[in-house]
Amino acid sequence: MSAHAPEQSNIPFWRDERYLNILAQILVFAIVAGILYSLWYNMNRSLEALGLPLSLKFLKITASFDIGEKLISYSREDTYLRAYLVGVLNTIQVSVLGIFFATIVGIIIGVSRLSGNWLISRLAGAYVELFRNIPLLVFLIFWYQGLFLKFPDVRDALRLGDFYFSKRGIAFPWGIPTETFQSYLYILGFGLIVAIVVGIVLHRQGVKTGRMPLIGLWSPLTWIVIGIIGWFILPQAPLTPTIPELPEKGFNIIGGRVFSPEFMALLSGLVLYTAAFIGEVVRAGIQAVSKGQTEAARALGLNGFQTLRLIVFPQALRVIVPPLTSQYLNLTKNSSLAIAIGYPDIVHVYGTIINQSGRAVEMTAIMMATYLTFSLLTSAFMNWYNKRIRLVER
Amino acid sequence: MQRKWLAIFAVLMVFALVATACSGAATPETKTEKVVETVIVTVEVPAEGGEAAPAMGGNTLQTVKDRGKLICGVNSAVPGFGFLNEDGSFSGFDVDFCKALAAAIFGDPGKVEYRPLTAKERFTALQTGEIDVLIRNTTWTLTRDTELGANFTATTFYDGQGFIVRKESGIKTLEDLNGATICVGAGTTTELNLADTFAARGIDYTPLVFETADETTGAYEEGRCDAYTTDKSGLVARRTVMANPADHVILEETISKEPLGPVVRHGDDQWYDIVQWTVFATFTAEEYGITSANVDDIKASTENPTVKKMLGLEGDMGAKLGLSNDWAYNIIKYVGNYAEIYDRNLGPDTPTYIERGLNSLYTDGGILYAPPIR
Structure with a gap:
């Protein structure tokens, strides 16, 4: 062992920091690997003793259970994999809508807290304190049992135009894709490309002439016009409307699209809860912009809204985005509480699958990988955005 | 540094x-x-x-003895089968079989720790060794017996799946449920039977699935669903805890076979035998008219060789199971025979009364039939 002593040095290797550094790394690695290996070994041995060696083949087996809410076609004859996909899409649906609405509500709350109006700022403050200090699970159950299940029975559904409100959910008119829907998607894709090209051209022109045209107006307008033209060019409208109606006899409202009480409770719970945190993030971001900036803007003659939009917000955004990312991640992960109110999200379907197939280890690994993917994608996007808006120092 | x-x-x-x-x-x-x-x-x-330490297969009996108590996975929300009482104790038909097992092992029906489990948690709890035995109205199926790593010992209750609906709805048959929303518990055979039966008969429905029996019946009672489905015994039991039991009717039709009984892990034959013969001992005791009240008298006076073997006066039946020779005596003395267990929890004097029907001894027109203890 002494052969390994460092060259041209009298310090023995066990007191040489260069060696110790490497040694420590190797040791940490060995410890982590050892623990992981022993867990893995132990699990495999137990599973073999039960006659359940690890395998993913079960995903191809017929699921033979039904799922109430689905965004893609699914029946009991489909595989476990497809059943899981139904759960994944349900989670995505509630997360995307949740993030969208939570951001809007959160910004309103955050700005209101700083409002000069005493009542508005206090109300916003009370909102934040109320919603972020009660566990989300309690909220969900409250929304579900206390609000959405207290709607009128489906027979006495509350009707507002073509909207029906009842214990069976909120039914509203919707479009059903027809045969030409696929082609219409291509037209929309084409329109998007044209819109982007228009945007780039206008931007170049602006840079050249020094007068920036309203890209934010012209570019989307191009897309919308192409969309409208496409709608009428096609031999058949890509969507046919379906209007909800209450049949004379029967259990449920027919037609239209229905947001179930479970979905509504989960969405509103997630939005209101996360909005309280986003409100605080926004407030902190705005307050991080030094007062001198506002004063300078005012001195230049900008009004209150202009100051907020042109001076304060762009600077606050740099502070807001990183914590906002974690709120988005939280919202997605919190959607797993759906299990308490019977919304078939990932965890819900996962539970049924492991119970019917007995594949707890495999399914848990798949579920962890799914959530991890969601989170990494979200934070990758937010990091990209953060990079784009950060202060460019020249 | x-x-x-x-x-x-x-x-x-x-x-x-x-x-x-x-x-x-x-x-x-x-x-x-x-x-x-x-x-x-x-x-x-x-x-x-x-x-x-992790009790995988191996010697469950020794683990239980060393621990000094049995850990029994039970239901906590089905009155008559497994119910958590207001004072924190558990009672019910399934719970009594936990007690019988403890009596057979320790001669003391109190040496049980009850682990309330949801339908979804139960097999994982059994697989991982968190519980020694699962007695939680669990249906015996091929998949569970094989792929889930579970071993079904004996059937203690022959059941079948039914539906409960609101009286005012006027629903009489399954066909009337076309287009309905149906509440069902997660991770049950019920969920699968429902899908199978309704698909086969071409009845359209929307399932609404909840984790616990309380959530499921809660949503049904609120009017979120038109019907609630589970084993008929469960329907009878759950109806007793509804706000207005008289407003609900259980449909005639039974759509499945649901043999319920205690379950153990794969890989421990001795433990399997102990649980199985504990159940058979309660059947046999009823067959020979031995009850907790007369077991001492019978033990003192009996000349019947079968009864002598069972009560440990002859042979070494207990030792063959790895238990003391008075194992069956303890079961009968402290918990009772099958009829006593049944009547205590599901008999005519209880709110959860269910006719014995199939769950009578073969001598009384039922299908309970225990192999001989010899």
Whole structure:
């Protein structure tokens, strides 16, 4: 062992920091690997003793259970994999809508807290304190049992135009894709490309002439016009409307699209809860912009809204985005509480699958990988955005 | 600086040794190899002991005896079968079989720790050794018996799936449920039977699935669903805890066979035998008219060789199971025979009254039939 002593040095290797550094790394690695290996070994041995060696083949087996809410076609004859996909899409649906609405509500709350109006700022403050200090699970159950299940029975559904409100959910008119829907998607894709090209051209022109045209107006307008033209060019409208109606006899409202009480409770719970945190993030971001900036803007003659939009917000955004990312991640992960109110999200379907197939280890690994993917994608996007808006120092 | 490093180094070493000792074979390819190997020997004994702890297959009886109590996975929300009372105690038909098992092992029906489980949690709890036996109105199916790593010992209750609906709805048959929303518990055979039956008959429906029986019936009572489905025994039991039991009717039709009984893990035959014969002992006791009230008299006076064998006066039936010879005597003395257990929880004097029907002895027109104790 002494052969390994460092060259041209009298310090023995066990007191040489260069060696110790490497040694420590190797040791940490060995410890982590050892623990992981022993867990893995132990699990495999137990599973073999039960006659359940690890395998993913079960995903191809017929699921033979039904799922109430689905965004893609699914029946009991489909595989476990497809059943899981139904759960994944349900989670995505509630997360995307949740993030969208939570951001809007959160910004309103955050700005209101700083409002000069005493009542508005206090109300916003009370909102934040109320919603972020009660566990989300309690909220969900409250929304579900206390609000959405207290709607009128489906027979006495509350009707507002073509909207029906009842214990069976909120039914509203919707479009059903027809045969030409696929082609219409291509037209929309084409329109998007044209819109982007228009945007780039206008931007170049602006840079050249020094007068920036309203890209934010012209570019989307191009897309919308192409969309409208496409709608009428096609031999058949890509969507046919379906209007909800209450049949004379029967259990449920027919037609239209229905947001179930479970979905509504989960969405509103997630939005209101996360909005309280986003409100605080926004407030902190705005307050991080030094007062001198506002004063300078005012001195230049900008009004209150202009100051907020042109001076304060762009600077606050740099502070807001990183914590906002974690709120988005939280919202997605919190959607797993759906299990308490019977919304078939990932965890819900996962539970049924492991119970019917007995594949707890495999399914848990798949579920962890799914959530991890969601989170990494979200934070990758937010990091990209953060990079784009950060202060460019020249 | 140097000293701090050495301290950290020492701590890391200890961790490394424990970790490698646990994993058994991992020998990191470093210069420390030699040191690790020598020290392994000293740590090996506790590490080995630690590895044996998870009760995988193996000797469940010994584990239970060493622990001094049985851990029994039960239901906590179905009155008559497994119910958590207001005073924190458990009662019910399934719970009594936990007690019978404890009586057979320890001669004391109180040496049970009850683990309330949801339908979804139960098999994982059994697989991982968190419980010794699962007695939680669990249906015997081929998949569960094989792929889920469970072994069904005996059927204690023959049941079938039914539906409960609101009286005012006027629903009489399953066909009337076309287009309905149906509440069902997650992770049950019920969920599968429902899908199978309705698909076969071409009845359209929307399932609404909840984790616990309370959530499921809660949503049904709120009017979120048109019907609630589970085993008929469960329907009878759950109806007793609804706000207005008289407003609900159970449909005639039974759509499945649901044999319910205690379940153990794969891989421990002795434990399987103990649980199975505990159930058979209650059947046999009813067959021979032995009850908790007269078991002492019968033990003192009987000339019947079968009864003598069962009560431990003759032969060594208990020893064959790895138990004391008065195992069956203890079951009958402290818990009672099958009829007593049934009547106590599901008899005419209880709110959860269910006719015995199939669950009568073969001599009374039912299908309960225990192999001979000899």
